[in-house]
Amino acid sequence: MASTSATPSRNEITVVLGHAEHDEPHAMGTALESLARKYRVSMNELVSSMIKDTNGSTILHVAAMNGSIVGHHNEDAMGLASFIDKKDMNGNTAAHMAVAAGQLVAAHHLRTHGASLNAKNNKGWSLLQAAVKNEHLAMTWLLVRGANISATTIQGNTCLHLAAKSDWYMGSKLLLEKGVDYTVRNKHGLQASEVADINCSEAFTGLLMEMENFQPSANATDYDWDAIKDEIDGYFE
Incomplete structure (x- = not known):
């Protein structure tokens, strides 16, 4: 017999996903499919019921922030394409939430499913800029391949x-x-090197001195990226 409610409540969905987060790799997709069968709705109808809360967040924002996005045998089983780049009231997409929370696997899955790497929030922050701000090297590595490396914030900062x-x-480095352009000036007229001088960023200044004859196309050979690559097994292949 069908449920008396047309769709599950947002709270019920959140609870189900919370339990699924700690189960086997495909648990979240399976949990959502079970809810869809229970309420006799399609996955797209179920997903639509998740949008949006008072902050404009979708359930995908929550899942991305908590790292509970997992791979699934059917890439569109969650209807991701229809709302993967939906923004909350601050202009953040689910991918922004994953990056801000350092959820590398979630960011990878969103990227794989077509999330925009160049989406900006209300402050003009892109995913790559958020990763850099948080000094997350593996996340920066993941996003730098495909993102607009020259994007600027509202303040003109790269x-x-x-x-x-x-x-x-x-x-x-x-x-x-x-190939980022280190000669770009922000809205205060400052290049990155001048920002470094103002903030006494000795390591950055030293880096520019090391790379006085640096060619952006050159390959790195003097430090080891293996530990970074190992963090998300095979994602850089």
Whole structure:
């Protein structure tokens, strides 16, 4: 006999996904399919019922932040294509939430399912800029392949400006190797090197001195990325 409710409540969905998060790899997709059968609705109808709460977040935002997005045998089983880039009231997509929370696997799955790598929130922050701000090297590596490395925030800062401010040596080196333009000036007229000077970012300044004759197309050979790659087995293949 069909349930008296047309669709499950958002709370019920959240509880189910919370339990599924700690189960086998395909648990979340399976849990949602079970709910769809219980309420006799399609997966797309179920997904539609998840949008949106008072903050404009979808259940995918919550799942991304908690790292409970998993692979599934049917890539569109959750109807991801229809709302994967939906934004909350702050302009954040689910991928923004995954990046901000350092949920590398969730970010990878969203990227694989077609999430925009260049989506910006209300402050003009892209996913790559958020990864750099949080100094998450593996996340930066994941996003730098395909994202607009030259994107700027509302204040005109590139991801290199952000790395320079925090004196993040490894992230800065990766960005330079990928060809970021270090001559770009933000809305205050500052290049990344000048941001580094203001913030006494000695490691960044030293990096630029090391790379005085640096060619962006050159391959890194003087440090080991294996530990980073191992963090998300095979995702960089």
